Amino acid sequence: MICPRCHSQVADHIKFCGTCGADLRAQSALVHSNPQQSPQSSIPPNQFEEYSNSVFGNAVPRAELHNPKGPLHIADMTISIEGELVPVVDIMLGNQLPIYFEHHILLWKHPGVQIGFKSMQGAARRFFAGLQIFISEAQGPGNIAFSRDSVGQIVALRLQPEQMVEVREHQFLVATSNVDYNFTFVQGISNILFSRTGLFIDQFTAIGSEGMLLLHGYGNVFEKMLAPGEALDIEPGAWLWKDPSVRMEMTTVAGSQRGGGILGALGGFMAGSSIVLNRFIGPGRVGIQSMTYHPPANEGAPEAGGQRNMDLNLGNLGDIF
Structure with missing residues (x-):
């Protein structure tokens, strides 16, 4: 299974991505119910900013990833x-x-x-x-x-x-x-x-x-x-x-x-x-x-x-x- 956030390879039974902490339970359930279907089609939007928005990607620390912009x-x-x-x-x-x-x-x-x-x-x-x-x-x-x-x-x-x-x-x-x-x-x-x-x-x-x-x-x-x-x-x-x-x-x-x-x-x-x-x-x-x-x-x-x-x-x- 591929993590939708950071695209790391993750075992099918893993609940959270060890690389970026993304919740993978919905994708894992979808893979088990229909192995031929790509789980990325049902991925909810990411609640945090993406590393890919940075000039350096995830190569360097990024500021305020979890600093909320609203309530x-x-x-x-x-x-x-x-x-x-x-x-x-x-x-x-x-x-x-x-x-x-x-x-x-x-x-x-x-x-x-x-x-x-x-x-x-x-x-x-x-x-x-x-x-x-x-x-x-x-x-x-x-x-x-x-x-x-x-x-x-x-x-x-x-x-x-x-x-x-x-x-x-x-x-x-x-x-x-x-x-x-x-x-x-x-x-x-x-x-x-x-x-x-x-x-x-x-x-x-x-x-x-x-x-x-x-x-x-x-x-x-x-x-x-x-x-x-x-x-x-x-x-x-x-x-x-x-x-x-x-x-x-x-x-x-x-x-x-x-x-x-x-x-x-x-x-x-x-x-x-x-x-x-x-x-x-x-x-x-x-x-x-x-x-x-x-x-x-x-x-x-x-x-x-x-x-x-x-x-x-x-x-x-x-x-x-």
């Missing part, structure tokens, strides 16, 4: 993203679908909107991992709005049933209640110690019906669609979200150079790169934020990354064990 509708709610420097998620809730959100980001709400707590699955695991056990939940009808106290861009990811995305910790804003919120451990000791991602990655999966996930990216957000085996080296702290099919590894500035030895590594370092880079390997998509956010450090403290990052993460391990 988003899901179930009986309407979601608008307004403002520029510090954007606001403005949601008109109906009666059908509640939402849940991170603490401390509520900006305003109508008095009729009910605020409560949503308990998370795997409470014991989350407790020992130092993650949130309870998260805020809002039930309509009425208007509610959220904003994080930082310059950036809000990204809206529309998830089809059973579709998952993985998100950097502490950058989730809002999700509809039919999106499952879980976490996974970062794979690889080098990723844990040096990649600045921390110990955990958030996982969001739509359950039963289409769901909506909104993230806050610092600065502006770009998206890169990686072909199978294609790699992209990204400054630590700059990745925002990715498809689960995208593998994350750690590399050094020297390892990221085609040649040049120590002088090439020094050149990359002087160009503004960290000693350590995150390497993402396709197939799949990765979201990139242009402002590589790191928690503030006291004046005179060493830069994040390297030994400092190792100390921080070993401290986190001590908190867990």
